[in-house]
Amino acid sequence: MKNNEVLRVEELKKYFPIRKGLAGLFSSRKAEYVRAVDGVSFTVREGENLGFVGESGCGKTTMGRVLLRLTEPTSGKIYCEGIDITSLNRRNLKEQRRRMQMIFQDPHGSLNPRRTVNEILRQSVRIHKLVDGKAEEDSLIKKTLEDVGLAPTDEFWNRYPILLSGGQRQRVGVARVLILRPKLVVADEPISMLDVSVRIGVLELLLAMRDEFGISLVYITHDLATARYICDRIAIMYLGKIVEIGPTEVIYSKPLHPYTQALIAAVPVPDPTVKMQKLPIKGYVPVTGAEASSTCGFYERCPYAMKKHVGEEPPLIEVEPDHYVACFKVK
Amino acid sequence: MVKFLKQLESVREFVKLLWTHRMGRAGLIIFSLFAVVATFAPFLRTVDPNITGAAENMLVPPCSQFWLGTDDLARDIWSQVLFGSRISLMVGFLAASLSVFVGTMMGVIAGFYGGRIGEVLMRIVDFFMMLPTLPLMIILAAVLGPSIWNIIFVVALVSWPTTARVVRSQVLSIKERTFVEASRCVGAGDFLLMFGEIFPNVVPIIFAQAVLVVTWAIYSEAVLAFLGLGDPTTISWGMMLHFAFESGVMSRTPNWIAPPVGSIVVLILGFTFLGTAITDVLKPGYREVRGL
Amino acid sequence: MALLDVENLKIYYFTQEGPVKAVDDVSFSVNEDETLGLIGESGCGKTTAVFAILRFVTPPGRIVGGKIVFEGRDIITLSDEEMRLLRGKGIAMVFQGAQSALNPVMTVGKQISEVILEHESITKEEAWEKAKKQLELVGIGSARAKNYPHEFSGGMKQRVMVAIATACNPGLLIMDEPVTGLDVIVQRQLLTLTNDLRAKMHLPIIFITHDLSVIAETCDRVAVMYAGKIVEQGNTVSLYKDPMHPYSKALIRSYPSVKGEKRELKSIPGAPPRLINPPSGCRFHPRCEYAMDICRTEEPPLENRNNGRLVACHLIK
Numbered sequence: 047m048k049n050n051e052v053l054r055v056e057e058l059k060k061y062f063p064i065r066k067g068l069a070g071l072f073s074s075r076k077a078e079y080v081r082a083v084d085g086v087s088f089t090v091r092e093g094e095n096l097g098f099v100g101e102s103g104c105g106k107t108t109m110g111r112v113l114l115r116l117t118e119p120t121s122g123k124i125y126c127e128g129i130d131i132t133s134l135n136r137r138n139l140k141e142q143r144r145r146m147q148m149i150f151q152d153p154h155g156s157l158n159p160r161r162t163v164n165e166i167l168r169q170s171v172r173i174h175k176l177v178d179g180k181a182e183e184d185s186l187i188k189k190t191l192e193d194v195g196l197a198p199t200d201e202f203w204n205r206y207p208i209l210l211s212g213g214q215r216q217r218v219g220v221a222r223v224l225i226l227r228p229k230l231v232v233a234d235e236p237i238s239m240l241d242v243s244v245r246i247g248v249l250e251l252l253l254a255m256r257d258e259f260g261i262s263l264v265y266i267t268h269d270l271a272t273a274r275y276i277c278d279r280i281a282i283m284y285l286g287k288i289v290e291i292g293p294t295e296v297i298y299s300k301p302l303h304p305y306t307q308a309l310i311a312a313v314p315v316p317d318p319t320v321k322m323q324k325l326p327i328k329g330y331v332p333v334t335g336a337e338a339s340s341t342c343g344f345y346e347r348c349p350y351a352m353k354k355h356v357g358e359e360p361p362l363i364e365v366e367p368d369h370y371v372a373c374f375k376v377k
Numbered sequence: 378m379v380k381f382l383k384q385l386e387s388v389r390e391f392v393k394l395l396w397t398h399r400m401g402r403a404g405l406i407i408f409s410l411f412a413v414v415a416t417f418a419p420f421l422r423t424v425d426p427n428i429t430g431a432a433e434n435m436l437v438p439p440c441s442q443f444w445l446g447t448d449d450l451a452r453d454i455w456s457q458v459l460f461g462s463r464i465s466l467m468v469g470f471l472a473a474s475l476s477v478f479v480g481t482m483m484g485v486i487a488g489f490y491g492g493r494i495g496e497v498l499m500r501i502v503d504f505f506m507m508l509p510t511l512p513l514m515i516i517l518a519a520v521l522g523p524s525i526w527n528i529i530f531v532v533a534l535v536s537w538p539t540t541a542r543v544v545r546s547q548v549l550s551i552k553e554r555t556f557v558e559a560s561r562c563v564g565a566g567d568f569l570l571m572f573g574e575i576f577p578n579v580v581p582i583i584f585a586q587a588v589l590v591v592t593w594a595i596y597s598e599a600v601l602a603f604l605g606l607g608d609p610t611t612i613s614w615g616m617m618l619h620f621a622f623e624s625g626v627m628s629r630t631p632n633w634i635a636p637p638v639g640s641i642v643v644l645i646l647g648f649t650f651l652g653t654a655i656t657d658v659l660k661p662g663y664r665e666v667r668g669l
Numbered sequence: 670m671a672l673l674d675v676e677n678l679k680i681y682y683f684t685q686e687g688p689v690k691a692v693d694d695v696s697f698s699v700n701e702d703e704t705l706g707l708i709g710e711s712g713c714g715k716t717t718a719v720f721a722i723l724r725f726v727t728p729p730g731r732i733v734g735g736k737i738v739f740e741g742r743d744i745i746t747l748s749d750e751e752m753r754l755l756r757g758k759g760i761a762m763v764f765q766g767a768q769s770a771l772n773p774v775m776t777v778g779k780q781i782s783e784v785i786l787e788h789e790s791i792t793k794e795e796a797w798e799k800a801k802k803q804l805e806l807v808g809i810g811s812a813r814a815k816n817y818p819h820e821f822s823g824g825m826k827q828r829v830m831v832a833i834a835t836a837c838n839p840g841l842l843i844m845d846e847p848v849t850g851l852d853v854i855v856q857r858q859l860l861t862l863t864n865d866l867r868a869k870m871h872l873p874i875i876f877i878t879h880d881l882s883v884i885a886e887t888c889d890r891v892a893v894m895y896a897g898k899i900v901e902q903g904n905t906v907s908l909y910k911d912p913m914h915p916y917s918k919a920l921i922r923s924y925p926s927v928k929g930e931k932r933e934l935k936s937i938p939g940a941p942p943r944l945i946n947p948p949s950g951c952r953f954h955p956r957c958e959y960a961m962d963i964c965r966t967e968e969p970p971l972e973n974r975n976n977g978r979l980v981a982c983h984l985i986k
Binding site: 249 | 711856864941
């Protein structure tokens with residue numbers, strides 16, 4: 047194991063059983079599953095931002111939750127700084143959670159409406175006994191509020207979340223995480239519900255977490271454009287699997303998997319002189335594999351699909367240093 | 378001591394806040410009126426209501442001596458109404474506290490854990506809910522004997538399941554909100570999640586529920602007493618109505634019935650106003666939106 | 670004369686705490702065969718302004734001033750019946766979140782033909798045929814006319830909405846955040862459809878969105894709204910290349926792109942103001958890096974600069 051790995055995920059799977067109601071009781075068929083996360087492996091290095099990009103239903107959100115064991119994995123291993131998260135009991139998990147944190151999508155729902163800003167942060171401080179004494183707590187909370195750009199702190203100290211703007215709420219969300227000084231943060235669409243003009247401010251804050259505090263970030267999003275600005279590497283997910291993973295600029299300048307190509311071609315560009323690109327693929331994302339697919343999940347929609355590989359799954363192979371693709375076409 | 382003063386301060390703040398609400402103000406006025414009456418009843422009374430008078434003072438219409446007249450035992454009605462408010466308020470508050478405490482505990486635990494624990498608790502709740510309220514009250518009151526404490530016990534016994542249900546359904550929806558998960562994420566345990574995170578969000582509904590139980594308890598006391606299941610030695614509004622009914626001259630003596638009935642209606646109305654106002658005022662941001 | 674002329678429109682919401690000036694003195698027009706983009710952040714009044722065109726302003730909101738002239742008639746003065754006939758036939762709308770705008774217990778074909786029957790005196794069979802043609806037009810295919818909304822994906826439902834909106838050949842189509850919340854590939858398919866429809870039907874469109882890149886790909890002209898006012902308006906290509914108002918500038922500078930060189934992004938300090946108590950003078954001045962004394966006291970008028978660009982800013986003389 048390399049020393050600078052913060053997170054190592056091996057063959058992670060999360061299947062949700064499909065409830066079939068009463069009829070299911072009498073059916074002789076085996077239980078069916080939605081394969082939300084279907085054998086995902088990757089590593090996150092220290093001080094690195096790894097982006098997970100995909101359309102809704104590709105399993106990226108479930109994967110983020112499983113990483114923190116907010117949802118229990120079906121199988122697979124998750125190591126954080128060498129410690130196997132999947133085998134921890136409740137008490138040890140609480141300890142470990144200090145090192146792995148989450149920033150949520152909804153800045154309105156993720157703060158308790160009946161707690162003031164300082165109370166929300168104080169909770170983290172008390173649970174983990176970060177410092178002793180009220181005065182020490184206060185100064186730590188003040189410092190963290192300043193770190194996330196909520197200054198002057200007196201102005202926000204006793205405010206309830208309802209009186210904060212979306213951007214400010216999300217900053218409180220970041221502060222709650224930052225105060226614990228975690229090694230790894232999972233952020234699930236942290237800016238998608240914010241006003242356009244405040245998004246970049248929060249993005250800069252997330253970048254500062256990496257640059258100033260050495261925190262690694264797993265950034266989950268459907269938005270390729272912002273992912274480009276915050277991620278060092280990008281993983282593209284389709285139907286619960288990683289189809290391509292590599293350094294951000296490499297993925298954007300020469301995507302190899304047909305699905306990645308389609309995604310990038312589809313993103314509108316804020317430049318009216320650029321003509322719309324034609325989409326290379328057709329159709330819609332199917333409902334996540336109720337049946338175990340033994341073929342490439344993208345087969346039906348792929349413009350380059352080859353009959354001879356039906357029944358085989360493309361492995362994720364390294365095509366150049368650090369750049370992996372799961373496609374038969376790519377050699 | 379300092380802590381007590383601090384709490385006193387926050388109560389004052391809260392009352393101030395209620396005062397800004399139209400219904401809250403009406404409720405506060407009504408409630409304080411009855412509270413004052415109940416507290417100072419011995420000083421406000423004209424004649425001791427327990428003392429029966431001479432025959433010539435029976436069923437006297439309102440006059441300067443007996444402000445609201447007298448009943449068939451020549452007891453002063455004005456003084457009876459004053460003392461009756463003590464019983465109503467006591468029954469209301471004690472029954473509501475008991476009912477809300479038990480109901481909230483059961484509701485929070487059943488809602489938070491769900492699964493088997495929740496199921497078992499809710500079946501217990503269902504059982505108590507299924508009990509036919511009025512017959513049960515009558516039977517219990519009859520078996521345990523006429524006493525004000527029995528009425529409090531009975532009202533609490535049949536009203537806590539409603540509180541438990543209301544609280545549980547609220548907890549069920551609140552525990553799905555992201556901030557609970559966010560708290561769990563920073564390491565909060567079950568106890569903290571239940572009583573530190575979720576509970577403050579159910580407080581408004583608990584208050585509203587408590588007020589509902591108060592009104593319901595006042596009303597139930599009146600009903601039981603009217604039916605003759607109250608304690609004939611304590612004066613309450615229900616008891617007054619009971620005696621009026623028994624006397625057989627009810628239709629000719631509006632001055633005997635109207636005061637207790639009016640008191641019951643106004644007091645219940647006051648609590649209903651308070652309930653609405655408390656729910657509004659406890660909504661996050663009420664203070665700030667009103668610029669307070 | 671333009672197809673639609675909105676002049677000095679004012680819409681206030683009369684709340685307990687005082688009037689909220691959601692739309693304050695807004696003017697814009699849409700010409701035949703043109704797509705106008707209305708861009709702004711949530712709460713800037715763009716949706717309110719456009720809802721007013723269909724007179725969908727509900728209390729406590731009220732149109733307190735201005736004119737909305739469509740095909741020579743002032744919409745504000747029309748009777749309710751005239752207004753009902755105008756909706757769908759004259760001006761049609763595609764709402765945000767098509768998922769909830771479709772009736773779940775009625776087939777999509779039926780839903781389209783009902784709209785047609787409402788406005789045209791034809792038989793049920795003819796309407797049904799027309800409905801099938803509409804589904805063909807939006808790329809769903811007539812075979813699915815008998816399907817129910819739950820049998821479609823989110824993007825398909827949005828297509829059905831477009832089919833309903835265009836069923837009566839409206840004179841103007843309004844699209845309110847039509848692609849928000851859709852996945853990129855589905856979003857692209859819908860944008861392509863919009864552009865195709867426009868080319869085929871010569872349909873003027875007002876496109877409301879907060880997404881700069883969506884406007885860039887669909888609109889001829891764009892109006893930038895901030896805090897209830899239009900701050901800049903002009904040809905899309907020239908406005909994106911050379912934004913003049915500091916807000917448009919900042920907005921464009923803060924917008925990331927997947928293509929081309931990775932530009933430096935710059936954040937805008939602060940947050941959009943609450944309209945109950947907007948800043949004095951120019952409403953953008955607390956967040957503006959070029960703010961001068963005059964910006965705090967005097968409201969800049971929206972004035973014609975060179976070649977049809979309208980800008981409301983004291984900096985530009």
